[in-house]
Amino acid sequence: MLTRSFAFQILLFLYKIEIMISGRVSLFVYLEKRRALVEKSLASCIPSAATRPETLHQAMRYSLLGGGKRLRPILVLCAAEALGDDSEYVISNALPAACAVELLHICSLIHDDLPSMDDDDFRHRKPAAHRVFGEAVALLAGDALLSRAFGLLAEIDCPKRYPLSVMLNEMTLSVGSRRLIGGQVADLEAIAKNASLDQVRFIHERKTAEMVRLALRLGAMTANATPVQLDKLTDFGTALGLAYQVIDDILDVTERSERLGKTAGKDVKAGKATYPAVIGIDASKREAARLTRKALKSLDSLGEGTYRLRQIAERLLIRHC
């Protein structure tokens, strides 16, 4: 009996390993496939580099097509997929929203990196846009990406439950002065001021979680989510977005620049309000795990379609391990 039980345990263990490995490989393949789709769509949603004024379009393409994980647009697609029936239609209808969210994100990176803001010279393993094209053109490239993001919403075949006016309001509020942009101001104002945990949360909810939340919501809306599904995916997005930023704060302390693709240790040096600075590395790791569990729990009632979202949340958490 003991031997049989032992053999069973070994088989079970191997089976789990197999699921884990095949799951990871298939997540990797899935993410690459989605990333390629997003890249192609991004490349075609802004004018070519030969369009006058050339410098501006070169700067826009340099920043937009310059790499990155494309986490936010992939989350838009994942949210739509998690709810949709007709996969091909659902994905193609969510693509403009996916690109819009990425354009907003890249605009915020270009503007954040400017000398008058975070003054960062390095982004996605390359010199920041303002180092290549100058401050003025970089700033205007950001403005142009921001404007184009809104225009992309007009390309969605909006379900009756979520007409274009609803999606437009959603995006305006998310980007606006009380959320994303407000978060950036609060971030700048908190520098070197021994921020409290409340302040750090205020900033992270706006600077990072808001765009992840928007990604989930827009994706869900394009796939005609029920109000309950939309609420659950919103909760998932908020918790995942916060977890993501806590992990990013941890990596800023523990990783080297080459691996991060941007200047490491910058937050500490700049006296930024971060989780490790307020509660320490170990508590930050526990907080990231707690937030990830919270995110996963939000998906409990949504069924099997959400397994990619689960995989992504789990994958993000182990980045700092």
Place this chain on the structure above:
Amino acid sequence: MLTRSFAFQILLFLYKIEIMISGRVSLFVYLEKRRALVEKSLASCIPSAATRPETLHQAMRYSLLGGGKRLRPILVLCAAEALGDDSEYVISNALPAACAVELLHICSLIHDDLPSMDDDDFRHRKPAAHRVFGEAVALLAGDALLSRAFGLLAEIDCPKRYPLSVMLNEMTLSVGSRRLIGGQVADLEAIAKNASLDQVRFIHERKTAEMVRLALRLGAMTANATPVQLDKLTDFGTALGLAYQVIDDILDVTERSERLGKTAGKDVKAGKATYPAVIGIDASKREAARLTRKALKSLDSLGEGTYRLRQIAERLLIRHC
């Protein structure tokens, strides 16, 4: 006979003077009334200065509610009025579009005034936003106004002929990298380079005429313009916008800062591409008059409703006299 004819001539002259004076007074009253309506609407379309983060909202309100002629939003209302039947409904439905155009304009002013751009310390007779709130907050206030502008479109009760997607596309294209923002880049690139007349036109068509054109088009769309009416008002807007910029270029040379409310002689000093720099003051004045005539001619077939647009075009032309 001679005496009677002379008396008649005098009477006719006095009558013309009377029409001219009463016309002007009534235009002045009309513009003030519209300006007050726009100011009130602008004040309520962005968060209060007490909203967190306060500095950002103070900066947005400082720039947005800091004076100015409100020409663009008034043109939105005028275009709608020129075509509409039910005046009160037409005006209230055009108001969000009017505010949106003004928000875009103010964003472009804040960003243009930044040290890395035109580096201007003075706007609407007050220190520029970046002088009061710092570069970072000014830049982000511009971003927030730009985002809010798009959101305002969702408040329009769009006619079937011009659904929200059409208005959103219209605004995205107008602001985007090929038009307004492209014009600003071309403007910066032309500095101190002895620009040709073609280059000056390329810049002016984008930097100024585009927003005036957008004002006319959005106003006309909210009032359900026929395609022919929309075309005529577009032509009016383009010609008026160009005339306006030529006149602005002339005033930069001939006026003092106090009267302009911004730094005079700045264009010349900065080696900017302007009409007076390329064709001289007198030819510029003739060009402004030609463009104004062209604008007025576009209105010929549109009937009596366009008389405010005519008055505004005529009033703008005599600014430099």
